[in-house]
Amino acid sequence: MRRPRIRFWQKVLTALLIVGVAPIALVSFISIQGTRTDLTSLGVTNIKQRSISTANAIDAYLQSRLGDIVLVAKLPDIVRYAQNFADQGARVAARTALGAAAARSPEYESVAVVDPKGTITAASIQTDEGTSVAFREYFLTAMKGSSYVSDPSYSVITNKPALFFSSPIVANGVVLAAVRTRVNLAAIWDIVEGDTGSVGIGAHSFLVDDYGIRLAVSETKGHRDQAESLIYKPIAPIEADTVKKLVADKRFGQKTPDQLVIDPLPTLKTALDALPKGASGGATFAFGAGSDEQRGVVTRLVTKPWGYVLAVPLTTYTKAADNATFDAALMLVMGVLLSFVIGVVLTRSLVGPLRRLVGEATQVSTGDIDLREARFDTRSGDDITHEVASAFDRMLNALRFYALSDQPGAGGEE
Numbered sequence: 001m002r003r004p005r006i007r008f009w010q011k012v013l014t015a016l017l018i019v020g021v022a023p024i025a026l027v028s029f030i031s032i033q034g035t036r037t038d039l040t041s042l043g044v045t046n047i048k049q050r051s052i053s054t055a056n057a058i059d060a061y062l063q064s065r066l067g068d069i070v071l072v073a074k075l076p077d078i079v080r081y082a083q084n085f086a087d088q089g090a091r092v093a094a095r096t097a098l099g100a101a102a103a104r105s106p107e108y109e110s111v112a113v114v115d116p117k118g119t120i121t122a123a124s125i126q127t128d129e130g131t132s133v134a135f136r137e138y139f140l141t142a143m144k145g146s147s148y149v150s151d152p153s154y155s156v157i158t159n160k161p162a163l164f165f166s167s168p169i170v171a172n173g174v175v176l177a178a179v180r181t182r183v184n185l186a187a188i189w190d191i192v193e194g195d196t197g198s199v200g201i202g203a204h205s206f207l208v209d210d211y212g213i214r215l216a217v218s219e220t221k222g223h224r225d226q227a228e229s230l231i232y233k234p235i236a237p238i239e240a241d242t243v244k245k246l247v248a249d250k251r252f253g254q255k256t257p258d259q260l261v262i263d264p265l266p267t268l269k270t271a272l273d274a275l276p277k278g279a280s281g282g283a284t285f286a287f288g289a290g291s292d293e294q295r296g297v298v299t300r301l302v303t304k305p306w307g308y309v310l311a312v313p314l315t316t317y318t319k320a321a322d323n324a325t326f327d328a329a330l331m332l333v334m335g336v337l338l339s340f341v342i343g344v345v346l347t348r349s350l351v352g353p354l355r356r357l358v359g360e361a362t363q364v365s366t367g368d369i370d371l372r373e374a375r376f377d378t379r380s381g382d383d384i385t386h387e388v389a390s391a392f393d394r395m396l397n398a399l400r401f402y403a404l405s406d407q408p409g410a411g412g413e414e
Helices: 008-073 076-083 088-102 137-143 186-193 224-230 240-248 266-274 314-366 383-405
Strands: 108-114 120-123 161-171 174-184 204-208 214-217 281-287 294-300 307-313
Touching: 008 076, 008 088, 008 161, 008 174, 008 186, 008 204, 008 281, 008 294, 008 307, 008 314, 076 088, 076 108, 076 161, 076 174, 088 108, 088 120, 108 161, 137 161, 137 174, 174 186, 186 204, 186 214, 266 281, 266 294, 266 307, 307 314, 314 383
Parallel strands: none
Antiparallel strands: 108 120, 108 174, 161 174, 204 214, 204 307, 281 294, 294 307
16 A cells, blocks of 8 residues: 655644744743742742731630630629629629620620529620520530630520620639620621732632531621621531530521531541641642632631631632743744744745756656757756756756767767
8 A cells, every 4th residue: 555645845844843843832831830830839828828817816816805704704893793693783783894894895795694504694785684595505614614715606695696705703713603705706707808809819718617617708798798698608518416516506596507508628628627626727728620720728726626718719820820821822823833834935945946847857858848959047046946957957968968979970980
């Protein structure tokens, strides 16, 4: 079977692509990949620093509010009232002290004293009094002698999510009662929302508890009226034992954990589970794919075993490399087109004249042109054509010499 003949212009085009375009493509690919890696590394470092900074701010806020309730538990009027709940004068004084404590910060909704039975007996908002909170973890922990910061839970009074800070009221080494603060989530939401776009276009953040339930999300910025539909979305299914605990603490008000919408982030859960509790630290993770791929950093808080997450679309940092990729692709396309054009033009400029010379030589060989009149043009064309034409002329001169020498009477003989 006859093998297909490779044309001269195809050889020239292949040579131009191999020598000119291929090295550029290889260098561009390696360079862009290196740039992309460097930009991603720089972006993750930037995200991590911001994530740690914001996590520290949330930690500081929680510590400050916890310190406030610890101080309230030590106020003389509060201790005096806890020693004698029947003393109405002490109750009035306790209410005044609680009202002054609640005025310290705008997110304080209520500060109250809880008796050993778990009933609020004095509060900065008197309508809170008489409410039983005996089932709350913050009350049970305080009565054991420890201060406590709760996870956000729906208040049985306002039916709104809130944080609860509690501390034992102690006299002579004996726990007499507990004091607690109900704090709305506005301040924490402000901190989390503050990271919207903080480290690049599309940057978003959220806070999850140790069960992987979202407590605050940056998407509530400008949409606080929709906050309750945006938070409380677990990153993974919740275990049965944990569900029972959350139900007992009325964590979600009228909602039960099985009604929560799960927004899975398995890579985040893996990264969060690897972080030790009680020590600040951060871990990177990735999620999404293609143009939706994102890089995130989760930082463990110290005050609570929560995780603060800051994530950014990868394209935010690799946009320069993506633009370079497009430019490189465009350059390669232009290189291929130019190689094709140059190959065709070069081939035609070289092969065309040679083919004309071949045609003339064929005519000479077939006798269509008189050998004595035949002449190749040696004055036009490029170097190669000129040399070939000159060679043909020399060959014609030789042919004329031998042709004339073979004729009768040549050489002067009779």
